[in-house]
Amino acid sequence: MRSLRIALLALGALIASMLLPGTAGAATVTPAAAPVFKAPFACGQTWTYSHHSAEVRRALDFVRTDGGPTAGAPVLASAAGTATRHSQAGGAGNYIVIDHGGGWRTYYFHLAAFSVPSGARVAQGQQIGTTGSTGNSSGAHIHYEQLLNGVGQNIRINGTALPYPGSYHQRYLTSDNGCGGGAGRYWVDTFAQTEGYAAPNTASPQGVLLQGTHYVYCKVWGARYEGVYGHNHWWLRTDLDRTYPGGNGRGAYVPAYYLSRWGNDEARDNSGNVIPDC
Template identity: 80%
Template sequence: MRSIRLTLLALGALLAGLLMPSAAQADDVTAQAPVFKAPFACGQTWTYSHHSAEVRRALDFIRSDGGTTAGSPVLASAAGTATRHYQAGGAGNYIIIDHGGGWRTYYFHLAAFSVANGQHVSQGQQIGTTGSTGNSSGAHIHYEQLLNGVGQTIRINGQTLPYPSSYGQRHLTSDNGCSGGGNRYWVDTFAQTEGYSGAAARNAQGLLYAGTHYVYCKVWGERYSGTYGYNHWWLRTDLDLTYPGGNGRNAYVPAYYLSRWGNDEARDNNGTVIPNC
């Protein structure tokens, strides 16, 4: 009888091990998550907060680099299949991206959608623009990461973010979409200009000389004004001269310096609208 009882206990322990994942197994689930990146454009800095009344483990982001939050591109944190949704009294226009393996990200309160329903998107692809639709008191990105329908503590580039109770305490600079990409658009600039780490005239990284250059994409940012007008668009490119300690790759220059176009325009030499980053 004693041997039967021991056998049953051993069997129970085996079943418990199968049904209750160990700490190592739980860590492995986290390890299988995509390497999520910030849901906004390369080089931009946003501050974020968490409100106790928020669903799941959301963070709300607004810009803190001098750029305008409303209308800023919202980017896919990781590759997956995007679906479009609307909830009048809550999330407003929102997108869910299914990344596989039970992982999803949510992006609420969009002003507009930038992808079709059911479209596959790549990491860093624009999926919408920042807005305040639904139950929202101002433009921001409400962002969530879920595993099997359960909200997770948000991780960016593999690092867990804190959950401050108000804006201004914590800031995040995006490296989403900073890889350059294969598409290049040729433009002429009429004067030498500095290139910056983001879409604002701060943190100069080096110089772009007057002449013909390639650019990758554009970002709506701080207004840049001069003798010949103004422009809110900034062009991501590689600089001709890098300052000591700077990064000349994927820097931002004002579209103000484009030779052939006017205020708040950003087209290449053939007239093609340069795509958003």
């Protein structure tokens, strides 16, 4: 029995040496690699940004400078994840938090409106809200943060760290979020004109896709779209032919219903290839 107790004590000491920090066998935890974050505004738009020294976390505030309006401009997900909606009347106003996994989250404050329900799974480049000035804000802007395990990080876009200017119009950023890619295009024929939307539902029309041959990038399962010829839950991400005032025609979603040649809940290109998921 004494030899068994000695053996158990030795085993306990070995396990402790593996768990306690500073010991030879200590286990190390490697931080999760960050997603490749993109700008929180639409493809091709240019915004200036600044950092207020009073900010608790490493936030940047963005204001549009390419001639388009800041107020009401689409706010896009920097990376894919799960979005939750929040409201803080005396502070952040209406805001979205996206959990990207691995401890990484992004925050988008002062939204005028939400574009996705709480708990929605969103794709990179998907509209999650519109720019506003709700809460403790003196004007329309996007207050943007990147956090790891609850700690604010220096913001990186496309893997490059941004500087932290003390005022606007010192630094500028042009977005490539939602631009799509030339190589990943799939050609389809639509039998009629259709509206395109900010998300895979009809809540927020952004413009029009004309009847004819178009490229699409990928598909997303979303709200059921019903028509005379059937139905479809698939939505195709593409660039619209016409954009409504204040809308975003890049990376919008159109119903795959308009590819009715393939049947209900099918999304294939003109050659019959299944369009990949976004």
